[in-house]
Amino acid sequence: MxxxxxxxxxxxxxxxxxxxxxxxxxxxxxxxxxxxxxxxxxxxxxxxxxxxxxxxxxxxxxxxxxxxxxxxxxxxxxxxxxxxxxxxxxxxxxxxxxxxxxxxxxxxxxxxxxxxxxxxxxYHFRHMPEAKLAKETILQGEIGDPLVTRVQAMRRRKVPGWGVFTNKDLQGGGSLIDFGCHLLDLALWLLDDPVPVEVIGKTYDRLSKTPGQVNDWGAFDHETFNVDDHVTSYITFENGLSMQFECSWAANIKEDYTALSISGVDGGMDVYPFQLYQTKHGAVWNSQPAIPKESLSExxxxxxxxxxxxxxxxxLVVKPEQALKVTKLIEAIYKSSEIGSSVKISN
CATH class of the missing domain: 3.40.50.720 (NAD(P)-binding Rossmann-like Domain)
Structure with a gap:
């Protein structure tokens, strides 16, 4: 060929x-x-x-x-x-x-x-070793029906100081549409594309609009900054599943971290680092596999x-209909913050 x-x-x-x-x-x-x-x-x-x-x-x-x-x-x-x-x-x-x-x-x-x-x-996070192991674990029924998902994509001081990342007209938003979208996509993929019902969200920009901020990723103009640097959200789905979601470019936290955990009926998991939590044989079990190091990047x-x-x-691992769902949720989070109330999702 x-x-x-x-x-x-x-x-x-x-x-x-x-x-x-x-x-x-x-x-x-x-x-x-x-x-x-x-x-x-x-x-x-x-x-x-x-x-x-x-x-x-x-x-x-x-x-x-x-x-x-x-x-x-x-x-x-x-x-x-x-x-x-x-x-x-x-x-x-x-x-x-x-x-x-x-x-x-x-x-x-x-x-x-x-x-x-x-x-x-x-959405390259799907190709990471931890993500692929998490997907297979769920497919094998290790955690049963998912109930509650918690997602955090947190950076302490990493507003991109290059390109057009802080230009709302060109990018549509900041930390959510740039960084948080990766973890939102990954969570939806792991959960087998649940149907969203309602979203309540809140966006913040006060840190990056404050003069004199330290930033690890270069200089930016706090006076023209007009996108979100921190976002929180709560999302409910058709099957009763709920998701707590948070992301940031700038937040007063100890350090950068990425976390995605899912609690199900029969077990739970953390994806970063991968750990599996179950109850069996009359005891609670915490399992952490040795994931083979992949020679190829995601x-x-x-x-x-x-x-x-x-x-x-x-x-294709990432299908356009799945990516559409991520954008629909991002759009709903921004709208919820703008109007100050929850947003119903039409499907």
Whole structure:
């Protein structure tokens, strides 16, 4: 089978640090054919650095040269570019989140279905060893029916001081839509895509609007900061399941940490680090497996799944309908905070 011709749209940090190196490591199956960026000089330099034959300033000409694209632009442009690519007959892997609004996500799915092309979203936490073990543990019935899920994606002082991460017009939000979305997606995937019913959420930005803040990830302008740096939420689902969710870029906590725990009828688990809690044989049990260290990064595994799916050799791990659900919840959390009351979810 011939190599999949891959194009990169948006030549910033995530493209250079995650996606392009992953495809370089798949040289037997992928040909990095073209890169595009609105900054023509950056596109040219990235093409030169990674030995990519073609560099473009506009994305439309790129579609004629490739079989698939990886979209690494600000969130505002995800839907527009993905739909254009799909309409051109090109498969799409889009960076997270899928898009800023539910309506944009739905339009992307419609375009993929109409043109019989693959569409996937880069929620790479699903490919981590702990996540895969947690998924298998749940599938094997080790915790029974899930009841309560607790999710925390917490950073103490890591507001991204580069790019456009603090620009609401281009990104749609801050810590939730950038960082919290990963853990929200992972939790929904582990829970087998439960149907959300109601959301109450609260967003904060006071720390990052306060002058003189220490920030580990570079300088940003506190006067123009207009996105969330801390978010809390409580989500209920159709089957009685509930989720406590929190994320931050900036919070007065001891240290950064990521936590995802699920309590079920027959057992419970923490994902980071993975531990299983059960009651059996007249005693309570705490089990912590020795997880084999994987030689491949989750970025490479994600890229391989997409490439293999495009070649008809695998099934997408992250399906667009699942990513749509993440965006729907993000949208509801933001709306709940804005109106000061809970939001019912229509499905």
């Amino acid at each position: 011939s190599k999949l011709r891959m194009g990169i749209i948006g030549a910033g940090g995530i493209a250079q640090e995650r996606h392009i190196p992953a495809y370089v490591g798949m040289a037997d199956d992928v040909e990095l054919t073209a890169v595009q960026d609105v900054n023509a000089e950056r596109a040219r330099l990235v093409a030169e650095t990674f030995d990519i034959p073609l560099a473009f300033e506009e994305y439309e000409p790129l579609f004629k040269e490739v079989d698939a694209v990886t979209i690494c632009t600000p969130n505002k442009f995800h839907s527009e570019i993905a739909i254009a690519a799909l309409e051109a007959g090109v498969h799409v892997l889009c960076e997270k989140p899928m898009a800023i609004t539910t309506q944009e996500c739905e339009a992307m799915i419609t375009a993929a279905e109409k043109n019989d092309r693959l569409l996937s979203i880069a 970025g490479f595994v994600q890229a391989k799944n997409f490439v293999d799916s495009c070649r008809g050799e695998a099934e």
